[in-house]
Amino acid sequence: MAKVLDDAAKAAQGKATKRALTGNEAVALAMRQINPDVVAAYPITPATEIVQIFSTYVADGLVNTEFVAVESEHSAMSATLGASAAGARAMTGTSSQGLALMWEMLYICAGLRLPVVMPVVNRALSAPINIHGDHSDTMGARDAGWIQIFSENSQEAYDNLIQAIRIAEHPEILLPTMVTMDGFIISHAMEVVEIQSDEDVRKFLGTYKPERTVLDIDRPITMGGLDFTDYYFEHRRSIAEPMINAKQYILEVAAEFEQKFGRKYGLFEEYKMEDADYAIVVLGSTAGTAKIAVDELRAQGVKAGMLKIRVFRPFPYEEIAEAIAKCKAVAVMDRSDGLAGRGGPVFGEVRNAICDMEKKPITVDYVYGLGGRDIDVEMIKSVYSDLQRIAATGDKALVTYLGVRD
Amino acid sequence: MVSGIGCSSRAPGYVDFNTLHTTHGRALPFATGIKLAKPEMTVIVVTGDGDATAIGGNHLIHAARRNLDLTVVLFNNSTYGMTSGQYSPTTPTGAFGTTAPYGNAEQPFDICNLAEAAGATYVARGTTYHAKVLPNLIEKAISNKGFSLVETITQCPIYFGRMNKIGNSVEMMKWQKEHAVTKKQAETMSPEELADKFIIGELCHKTKPDYCELYDRIIEKAQASIK
Numbered sequence: 240m241a242k243v244l245d246d247a248a249k250a251a252q253g254k255a256t257k258r259a260l261t262g263n264e265a266v267a268l269a270m271r272q273i274n275p276d277v278v279a280a281y282p283i284t285p286a287t288e289i290v291q292i293f294s295t296y297v298a299d300g301l302v303n304t305e306f307v308a309v310e311s312e313h314s315a316m317s318a319t320l321g322a323s324a325a326g327a328r329a330m331t332g333t334s335s336q337g338l339a340l341m342w343e344m345l346y347i348c349a350g351l352r353l354p355v356v357m358p359v360v361n362r363a364l365s366a367p368i369n370i371h372g373d374h375s376d377t378m379g380a381r382d383a384g385w386i387q388i389f390s391e392n393s394q395e396a397y398d399n400l401i402q403a404i405r406i407a408e409h410p411e412i413l414l415p416t417m418v419t420m421d422g423f424i425i426s427h428a429m430e431v432v433e434i435q436s437d438e439d440v441r442k443f444l445g446t447y448k449p450e451r452t453v454l455d456i457d458r459p460i461t462m463g464g465l466d467f468t469d470y471y472f473e474h475r476r477s478i479a480e481p482m483i484n485a486k487q488y489i490l491e492v493a494a495e496f497e498q499k500f501g502r503k504y505g506l507f508e509e510y511k512m513e514d515a516d517y518a519i520v521v522l523g524s525t526a527g528t529a530k531i532a533v534d535e536l537r538a539q540g541v542k543a544g545m546l547k548i549r550v551f552r553p554f555p556y557e558e559i560a561e562a563i564a565k566c567k568a569v570a571v572m573d574r575s576d577g578l579a580g581r582g583g584p585v586f587g588e589v590r591n592a593i594c595d596m597e598k599k600p601i602t603v604d605y606v607y608g609l610g611g612r613d614i615d616v617e618m619i620k621s622v623y624s625d626l627q628r629i630a631a632t633g634d635k636a637l638v639t640y641l642g643v644r645d
Numbered sequence: 646m647v648s649g650i651g652c653s654s655r656a657p658g659y660v661d662f663n664t665l666h667t668t669h670g671r672a673l674p675f676a677t678g679i680k681l682a683k684p685e686m687t688v689i690v691v692t693g694d695g696d697a698t699a700i701g702g703n704h705l706i707h708a709a710r711r712n713l714d715l716t717v718v719l720f721n722n723s724t725y726g727m728t729s730g731q732y733s734p735t736t737p738t739g740a741f742g743t744t745a746p747y748g749n750a751e752q753p754f755d756i757c758n759l760a761e762a763a764g765a766t767y768v769a770r771g772t773t774y775h776a777k778v779l780p781n782l783i784e785k786a787i788s789n790k791g792f793s794l795v796e797t798i799t800q801c802p803i804y805f806g807r808m809n810k811i812g813n814s815v816e817m818m819k820w821q822k823e824h825a826v827t828k829k830q831a832e833t834m835s836p837e838e839l840a841d842k843f844i845i846g847e848l849c850h851k852t853k854p855d856y857c858e859l860y861d862r863i864i865e866k867a868q869a870s871i872k
Contacts, residue, residue, distance in 0.1 A: 281700070282725050282728035282729075282731045282744075283669075283728065284727070284728055287728040287729060287731070288729075290744075291729070291731065291743050291744055294743070294744040294746075295746055298745075298746045298747050299746075308731065308732065308744050310699035310700055310702065310734065311669075311670065311699065311700035312700075336650075336668055336669060340669075365668060366666075367666075368650075368666060
C-alpha cells in the first residue's frame with residue numbers, strides 16, 4: 240500500500256497521472272493535496288485508513304498539517320470545528336458509529352457556519368454490529384445542516400473531496416460538507432483513478448481566508464453564544480438561506496473543475512434518461528451496477544434509464560422532478576430504511592419533488608443492501624421488470640425490501 | 646457480560662452467558678443500567694485499553710468513583726488492534742503504531758493506578774502468559790463487593806508485536822514473562838531495575854460500601870421520613 244501511495248504521490252508532483260488506488264487511498268491522497276491546517280481523527284472501520292495514511296504524510300513531512308489522534312469521534316469533530324473557528328482549514332474523516340457520535344457537533348458546525356470538510360465512508364449503524372456499507376449513517380445526519388455529496392467510485396470520491404473544499408468555503412455558502420463513498424465496495428476496492436498534480440489542485444483550491452475568526456484580538460467575536468426566544472430563530476433561519484442557494488455555487492465549482500480537469504459533475508447524473516420510460520434513482524456505488532443493467536435492457540429494447548444523485552443536501556427537488564417527469568414509472572433505491580413507515584429517506588425526497596406536478600410518474604421504493612448485502616445486475620433488472628408491470632397494470636407495492644430473506 | 650467495541654469486546658460471543666455487545670467505550674454505562682435494574686446479578690464488563698481508557702475513559706473513572714459492584718476485565722494490548730494498530734492511551738512513549746510511524750510522543754496511562762485513584766476497591770494485573778494466576782484474580786474481583794478491575798496484559802502480534810519488532814505470539818508472551826514482577830519482588834528492586842518492568846498480582850483490595858448499598862440506604866432514609 241505504502242509503495243503505491245508513494246508512487247502516486249511522486250507522480251502527482253508533475254502532471255495529471257493515472258494510478259490504481261482504493262477509495263481510502265484516493266481520498267487520503269486528496270487530503271494530502273488539500274494540505275489542511277488541522278486534522279483530528281479517531282479510528283473506525285472502514286474509514287480508518289484515510290486518516291492513517293494521512294498521518295504517515297504528516298510524519299513524513301509531506302503536509303504542513305497539525306495532526307491530533309484524539310480519544311473519540313466526539314472529540315475529533317470538536318477539535319476540528321474548534322480549529323475551523325480559529326480560521327484553520329480543518330478536516331476529519333469517519334464512518335457509521337463515529338458519525339453518530341459526532342451528531343452533537345455536526346449541528347454546531349453548521350450553526351457556526353464553519354466550512355469543515357469530512358469524508359464519510361458509508362457503513363451500517365448498530366445494532367446488531369455490522370461494519371459493511373449502507374447509507375444509514377449519512378442519512379441520519381441529513382438534517383444537520385451539512386452539504387452531502389455522494390460518490391459512485393474512487394475517482395468521484397477524489398474529485399468530490401477537492402470540490403467540497405471550494406463549496407464549503409464559498410463565501411455565499413460557508414457550510415460544512417461531507418463527501419461519502421460506500422464502505423468496502425469503494426473504500427477498499429482498487430480501481431484506476433486520475434490524479435491531478437499537487438500544483439493544479441492547490442491552484443484550484445486557493446487559500447482559505449475567513450472573514451471573521453476567534454482569536455482575532457483586534458476584532459474579538461462571540462461564536463455560539465446563548466440565543467433564546469429573541470434571536471435563535473433568526474440565526475437558524477440564516478443557515479437555511481445558504482443551503483437553498485448552494486446549488487448554483489456547487490454547479491459553478493463543478494464547471495470550473497470540468498474546465499480545469501476535464502471531468503463533468505452536476506447535482507446528479509442522468510444515464511440514458513432522455514427517452515426513458517422506466518427509471519431508477521440511486522446513490523453511490525450501486526449506480527455503477529445499475530448502468531450495466533440499463534445497457535443490457537436497452538439492448539433488449541427496454542427504455543430504461545438511471546438517475547444518480549450526487550448532491551443529496553441540498554436536495555435538487557425541481558431538477559430531479561424535471562428529469563423524471565416523462566417517465567412512466569420510477570423506482571427509488573434506498574440503501575437505508577428510514578423506519579418512518581413508508582420506505583427510505585430518498586423515497587420521501589423524490590415524492591416531495593414530484594408532489595406538485597400535474598402529470599407525474601408512478602413512484603415506488605426499494606430498500607436494499609442493508610449491512611452490505613449484495614446488489615447485483617439481475618436484482619436491478621428485476622426492479623425494471625417490476626416497473627414495466629406496474630406501468631402496465633397500475634398494480635404496485637409502494638415499498639419493497641429487495642434481497643432480504645423472509 | 647457486557648462489552649464495548651474492539652478485539653476484547655468480541656469475548657461475549659465465546660461464552661455461554663447473558664451478553665450485551667454495545668457501542669465503543671460505553672460498556673460501563675450499559676452495565677451500570679443493568680446493575681441498577683438488577684442489583685442481584687453478577688455483571689462483568691470486558692473491554693480494552695482503547696475502549697475503556699480513551700473513548701470510554703470518562704465512564705471508567707466514574708464507575709470506579711461510585712464503587713459500583715461490577716467487575717471489569719480490561720484487555721490491554723497497548724494498541725487499537727481491531728482498526729490495525731493506531732497508538733492508544735496505553736502505548737508506551739516511543740513505541741510504534743500505524744499513526745506513530747516515528748514513535749509515540751504521548752505518555753501512557755497506568756490503568757491500575759488510575760482505577761485505584763478513582764475509587765476502585767479491587768485492582769489487579771495479570772497477563773495471558775500467567776494463565777494459571779489470572780482466573781484467581783478474576784474470581785477475587787468478582788467476589789469483591791464493589792468496583793473491581795483486572796488489567797490483563799495481552800499480546801497483539803499482528804500489529805503491536807510486528808511494528809515494535811517484539812515478534813510472534815510466543816515471543817510476546819515470553820516478553821510478558823520476562824517483564825512481569827510480583828509486588829513482593831518489586832519491593833526489593835531499585836527504581837532502575839523496575840524501569841522496564843510491570844507489577845502483576847493483586848494491587849489494591851479495600852472494603853468500602855458499594856453504590857447499590859449506599860443507594861439502598863438513601864431509599865430507606867427517604868421512606869422512613871414519609872412514614
